[in-house]
Amino acid sequence: MNKRLIASAFIIVAPAIATPASAGDAVYGKFPVTLKSWMGNETNSVAYTGQIARQVLHDSLKKLAGKGNGKPNAALQAEMMLYFEGKGKNRKILAPTSKGPFVIKQKTVGEISNPNLAGKTYKGTVSGMPNNMTGPELIKFWIGKAASANKGVDMANGYNYPQLISKFILGAVFYHQAVDNYLDEKMTAGNKPNNKPYKKGKHYTGKEHSWDEAFGYFGFPAHGLMLSPSQLYDIAKRKPTAVSIADANSDGKIDLYNEMVFGPAYYAAGSDKSKKTAYAKTIGKAFLDGRKLIASADGNALNSSQLGQIAQYARVIEENWEKTLAEATFKYAGSCFKDLQAIKANPSDAKVLAKYVKHWGELKGFSLAMQTGRKNLGDTATRLNRLIGFGPVMPNSSQVIDIDSGGNYVKDQASGINEYMGHMLKVQKLIVDKYGIKARKNDQLAGMSDMLKKLGSGSAAEND
Amino acid sequence: MPILDWINGEYIPHLLDGFLNPQKRVSLLYLSIAAALAIIWSVYVSRGSVRKGFLIARDKLFSQRVWFSHSARGDYKLLLANHALLLLIAPLLLSKLTATTALFFFFIDIFPSGAAVLSSTSPLLVAITYTIFLFLLDDFSRFATHFALHRVPALWAFHKIHHSAETLSPLTVYRTHPLEAVIFSFRAIVVQSSAISIFVFLFGSSVDLVSIYGVNAILFLFNVTGSNLRHSHIPIGYGRLAEHFLISPAQHQIHHSLDPNHYDRNFGAALAIWDWIAGSLCKSRTDMVLKFGLTDRENLQSQKLLHFYFSPFRELFDRGRNDPFYRNRNHRNLTKNAV
Numbered sequence: 001m002n003k004r005l006i007a008s009a010f011i012i013v014a015p016a017i018a019t020p021a022s023a024g025d026a027v028y029g030k031f032p033v034t035l036k037s038w039m040g041n042e043t044n045s046v047a048y049t050g051q052i053a054r055q056v057l058h059d060s061l062k063k064l065a066g067k068g069n070g071k072p073n074a075a076l077q078a079e080m081m082l083y084f085e086g087k088g089k090n091r092k093i094l095a096p097t098s099k100g101p102f103v104i105k106q107k108t109v110g111e112i113s114n115p116n117l118a119g120k121t122y123k124g125t126v127s128g129m130p131n132n133m134t135g136p137e138l139i140k141f142w143i144g145k146a147a148s149a150n151k152g153v154d155m156a157n158g159y160n161y162p163q164l165i166s167k168f169i170l171g172a173v174f175y176h177q178a179v180d181n182y183l184d185e186k187m188t189a190g191n192k193p194n195n196k197p198y199k200k201g202k203h204y205t206g207k208e209h210s211w212d213e214a215f216g217y218f219g220f221p222a223h224g225l226m227l228s229p230s231q232l233y234d235i236a237k238r239k240p241t242a243v244s245i246a247d248a249n250s251d252g253k254i255d256l257y258n259e260m261v262f263g264p265a266y267y268a269a270g271s272d273k274s275k276k277t278a279y280a281k282t283i284g285k286a287f288l289d290g291r292k293l294i295a296s297a298d299g300n301a302l303n304s305s306q307l308g309q310i311a312q313y314a315r316v317i318e319e320n321w322e323k324t325l326a327e328a329t330f331k332y333a334g335s336c337f338k339d340l341q342a343i344k345a346n347p348s349d350a351k352v353l354a355k356y357v358k359h360w361g362e363l364k365g366f367s368l369a370m371q372t373g374r375k376n377l378g379d380t381a382t383r384l385n386r387l388i389g390f391g392p393v394m395p396n397s398s399q400v401i402d403i404d405s406g407g408n409y410v411k412d413q414a415s416g417i418n419e420y421m422g423h424m425l426k427v428q429k430l431i432v433d434k435y436g437i438k439a440r441k442n443d444q445l446a447g448m449s450d451m452l453k454k455l456g457s458g459s460a461a462e463n464d
Numbered sequence: 465m466p467i468l469d470w471i472n473g474e475y476i477p478h479l480l481d482g483f484l485n486p487q488k489r490v491s492l493l494y495l496s497i498a499a500a501l502a503i504i505w506s507v508y509v510s511r512g513s514v515r516k517g518f519l520i521a522r523d524k525l526f527s528q529r530v531w532f533s534h535s536a537r538g539d540y541k542l543l544l545a546n547h548a549l550l551l552l553i554a555p556l557l558l559s560k561l562t563a564t565t566a567l568f569f570f571f572i573d574i575f576p577s578g579a580a581v582l583s584s585t586s587p588l589l590v591a592i593t594y595t596i597f598l599f600l601l602d603d604f605s606r607f608a609t610h611f612a613l614h615r616v617p618a619l620w621a622f623h624k625i626h627h628s629a630e631t632l633s634p635l636t637v638y639r640t641h642p643l644e645a646v647i648f649s650f651r652a653i654v655v656q657s658s659a660i661s662i663f664v665f666l667f668g669s670s671v672d673l674v675s676i677y678g679v680n681a682i683l684f685l686f687n688v689t690g691s692n693l694r695h696s697h698i699p700i701g702y703g704r705l706a707e708h709f710l711i712s713p714a715q716h717q718i719h720h721s722l723d724p725n726h727y728d729r730n731f732g733a734a735l736a737i738w739d740w741i742a743g744s745l746c747k748s749r750t751d752m753v754l755k756f757g758l759t760d761r762e763n764l765q766s767q768k769l770l771h772f773y774f775s776p777f778r779e780l781f782d783r784g785r786n787d788p789f790y791r792n793r794n795h796r797n798l799t800k801n802a803v
Contacts, residue, residue, distance in 0.1 A: 422572040422579035447670025456487035463640040
């Protein structure tokens, strides 16, 4: 009898005992200090504060980009530049901020770290916009325009600067740095070795910190693998119901460093909500598994087998991250198509036009973001850029085709809304053909599949 | 065993689906309605005598002579074997979605400013237009395909398998050579892909089908008004005027008739207007006595499955050897006086 009781109790209690252990395994939290030359007291080698500070700078810059009143505003422009390329520990966190019960722990960027965005922005030329601007040049150009636009939106030319700036940075800083830098050359044998500190005086190794930095750019909470896509999404939205989910250490505050969901992870979770994809989980798990592998080297240089495994994790991250950007591009091409339909039905509706301009900014930003990765997208990039254009086709069929030497937009008559709607569908098809994405929100071609289903398979063998 | 799994998991469910799904012509719903119509017709031609009417219906529709004839057994063999064969080759055929998408983007490329040009049209009007357009296109394509199957000697070699039926039952609809099934499948792809891509191109979004039980409403009406009786010995006619517009069961039985006057008549599926326009329309008469099958010269000697499958190829081979340039195109007696 006693044995039975003990056995029953064990069966009931065992999962409860096991849960914290397995939960701990799923957290990108504490990894031991393995650097053999380190003599300090640190017990945790994980650090990605600079990357989270950049996530905060991005969110704050986006907020500032929507503050203009339609007149040139040098002070606003300077403030935006402070968040883009300046430094300063006292820069206030403008977003994400506390919202009701969703209380954010930090008030200033400096409480996390003190980096800038410009230094880490994609330095290649952005062929999807005129004048061969580099990434930082394009963002500065947009910041200048945003400062003098009403709430950051230029309705005459069809530019929503907060969206353009934000979505481009999601690629040009976060995706670019992660996949084209930390997960690429810094994961090679001769670069940032695991038997040396990342920098002189640091308690973590080259490989440990490089991997952590890439993780920080994904904007995923340390306990993110224990959360569903909806929960991740709700945290990013700062919903009251998400407080207990986000607050992993139960201190009543959300620590932006390791409890918050930022842009890249938010968009991954957004696709995953469809249940057709698992980008956030796949990427998060590859990061965690990669970090475990590096820790298992115990401060020794990674051998070729370990480097091979790390490269595999890196490719999983890259491939899935690229797909999240492709999914977003696909989604907003569909949004623009629907907006244009609404505009055709009601050309004088200013709200519909504003929605179109917003969605186009997101489409353009994400399509440019896709082009800042490790791979040269080649023909795909050319086609994307041609289909989307330098600006949206407006209801009067005008479209920006260039920027003159004074920074003014040059417009011309495009062939019309109908043709541009066709371009949006071609963007969707191109993305599906090239990336095989699955979530496919706002799929404007899905209707054809549904129509075919309605007709049924019939029977080919029926004779008349 | 994989083959048993396949039979249980795919073959049998698909086979049963043919009799349960209202999208299929021989679904039990339509068969039941056809049987009821046959009984009503039989009572009617018996001048109201219910008993006599039932006897006629039993003799013409439910008798062993119809369902267990040599010919009917051939129908069943083809139904069962074709079903397996088509399930296996289906993945090799062009996907309808691929064709639809390709056509849609073809339209966008050649008429770039025409995309969604009618997107402001009322959804109800679009649905009605689409339903009618699809029905007309589908019916015309059936007529045209059927016409070709009779008039092109190489195709007739295959289609004559269907015409070799000497007794007709609703399941004769499946008395088809597999190569014909591939042709029918291609026809369906062309029709559905064209209709859908044109409508999505013009109206900018998916279009609703006016449907009943998930079936095109017009096709549903065609099926519930006795389409299954076209392959039966119940010669229901619609009257001389209506038979200019709709193919009655009796008109399709004329199509199967051995009478040389009836050769290559009534190719239509639901509508008779195509035959009317093409000059191949033949209206039914109440005093018709029809025999079905092929002439002695063409008759298939066997109801064996292998014979059904391979005899057309042998015929083509023989013909290719004797008449490689198809100089004699009168493969069948096309004129009334030819035999």
